[in-house]
Amino acid sequence: MKGLFLVEPVVALYAFSSFLIYPLVQQYVYRRLWVQLTNTTYPISDNSSRCALNGSNNQSNYNEEVQRQASLFSLYSEVLSTIPSLVVTLLLVAYSDRGGRKLPIVLPLFGTLIYTLSFLTVSYFELNVYLLIGSSLLSSLFGGLGTFIGGCFAYIADLCDDGRQKTLRMAGLDMMIGLLSGVAAISTGYFLRAAGFNWPFLTSALFLCLNILYVVFILEETIKKLPTEGIVLDGSPQPSAIKQIVCGVYWMFAGANSRTKTVLALLILVFTSFSFTYLGGLSLITLYELNKPLCWTEILIGYGSALSTLVFLTSFLGVMVLTNCGVPQLLIILLGILSVMAGMVLVAFAKTTLLMFIVRVPMLLSIMPFPVLRSMMSKIISKSEQGTLFACLSFLDSLTGSISSAVFNSVYAVTVAWCPGFVFLLSAGLCAIPLFVLGVVGLIGVDVPKEYENPDPVSSSEEKPADEHNENSPLIS
Known part of the structure; x- marks a missing residue:
């Protein structure tokens, strides 16, 4: 049976299965730490807030301590799992x-x-909650x-x-994440109240198996490998994959002119700095909502x-409308970026x-900003270096996400007693960094470098006229 070139269902199922349990992770750890630190059952109410159950000073002190311990738990989990994830x-x-897109x-x-x-095992057998840090490292x-x-x-x-087309389809992947994760997030609260923690974890595992x-069996591979790939004529192996990867990252920059390298480096800096500020603030919203006075x-x-x-759906619609209207x-x-600052x-x-x-x-x-930046960078990189580019972006995104989570969780643990909202003000203030770098990119200009208009060394004569008229066009029309 011929496979399909549709990766969107994969993203959709992954988003649903992940966000079915993502809101539960912090809640589960929070409840287990509450029981462990207070020796009392976790207060559950059918009302819109738990604050009425936590009115005493003693309960208030318990709440602050659990908040600190929960944020530190997230910190330890992120730090210990960061290095293996980044390398992989x-x-x-x-x-x-070279090896195909299906593997990653x-x-x-x-x-x-x-x-x-x-999580299902720890929840079902009520094992030590800190075993979850080890499972995070293993995964x-x-x-x-x-x-x-x-x-x-x-x-x-x-x-x-x-x-x-690349911009819109990349934005479409973000939209799929938003749509399915939104559906999962809505059902999570009712699922938890009706069936506890075990059934959501089991349901997520079943969707991941699907x-x-x-x-494995339906998605078609886009990278076609030759039967003799990986060996030379005398039967000896080619240079190691790690060496090829390092060389690929090097030539992605070394093979471009100075202007292209500058633009690419600045766009990567915008991407990583914005990711740091946005993900750092976003990672603490659930803890903030569990804390007083919201509870x-x-x-x-x-x-x-x-x-x-x-926001994934509205951002996709925003990219689609603004792109079709010719907005730079x-x-x-x-x-x-201004949207994040205001929020x-x-x-x-x-x-x-x-x-x-x-x-x-x-x-x-x-x-x-995320799909637009990815598309802009992809446009100035040759087709043979797309995997290298997105490896660098994913590496930096994971690194900044983990560092931001560690930094913001540490700041929150210190400031939660006197100003729980300080971390969000910090996130808004740090958005000035990508704004400044974006201004520098605007001054330099982001036209398509001539050497990347037709990255393939061999092109048909019919393709050349289509490329030539883009010589002075913007990076993404």
């Missing part, structure tokens, strides 16, 4: 230029399955979200030659997570349930 991401996604897609699915089954050996996303975006880059079967229940957290994931790419990125400032001062829902509105365009 860089190796797998870069190697996909399917291995993280196995890692996530291990992570989910570990990172298969790669993480960065590996998976990097493989999927490289897969899309293989299929799309047109810059506008996803693995799709990737949200699992139902409200599910609705809040679903509303937050709506840098302006689209600027609007996305984070409002989150810092949200003290009621209504305001906490309203603050999601200014952040509806916050995902727009």
Whole structure:
């Protein structure tokens, strides 16, 4: 049976299975730490807030201590799983230029399955909650979200030659993440209240198994390997994969002129600095909602997570409309960064349930910079280096995400007693860094470098006229 060149179902199933348990992870750890530190049962109420159950000073002190311990738990988990995940991401996604795109897609699915089954085991048998840190480390050996996303975006880059089509399809992947994770987040709260933690973890594991079967047996490979690939005529092996990957990263920069290298480096800096500020603030919203004065229940957290994931859909629509209207790419990125700044400032001062829902509105365009930046960088890199590019981006994205989580969790643990919203003000302030770098990119200009207009050394005569008229066009029309 002939396979399909559709990676969107893979992203959709992964988003649903991951976000079915993602809101539960912090809640499960929070409840287990509450029981462990207070020697009392976790207060559960059918009301919209748990604050009425935590009114005494003693309970308030307990709440602050649990908040600190939960944030430190997230810190330890992130730090211990960061290095293996980063190494695997860089190796797998870069190697996909030769070994195929399916490898960096399917291995993280196995890692996530291990992570989910570990949570199910700890929850079902009520094992020590700190065993989950070890399961996080084990699953990172298969790669993480960065590996998976990097493989999927490289897969899309293989299929799309047109810059506008590439931008929209990459934004479409982000939209799929938002749609399915939103549906999962809404159902999580009701699922938890009706069936406890075990059934959501089991359901997530089943969807991951279904996803693995799709990737292995249905998804078509975009990189076609020759039967003799990997050996030379005398039968000796070629240079090691690691050496080839290092050389690929080197030549991605060394093979370009100085202007192209400068633009690429600045775009990567915008990407990583924005990822640092956005993911750092976003990672603490659930803990902030569990804290006083909000004290949200699992139902409200599910609705809040679903509303937050709506930004993927609205950001896709924003990219599609603005791109079709001819809005410059840098302006689209600027609007996305300003959206995050406004949202984070409002989150810092949200003290009621209504305001906490309203603050999601200014952040509806916050995902727009990511697909636009990926497409811009992909456009100035030759086809043979797409895997290397997305390996670097996934590596840096995972690195900045882990560092930001560690930094922001540490800051939150220190400031939660006197200013819980300080971390969100910090996130908004740090958005000035990508804004400044973006301004520098605007001054330099982002035209397509001439040497990358037709990256393939051998092109048909029919393709050349189509490329020649783009000589002075913007990076992405």
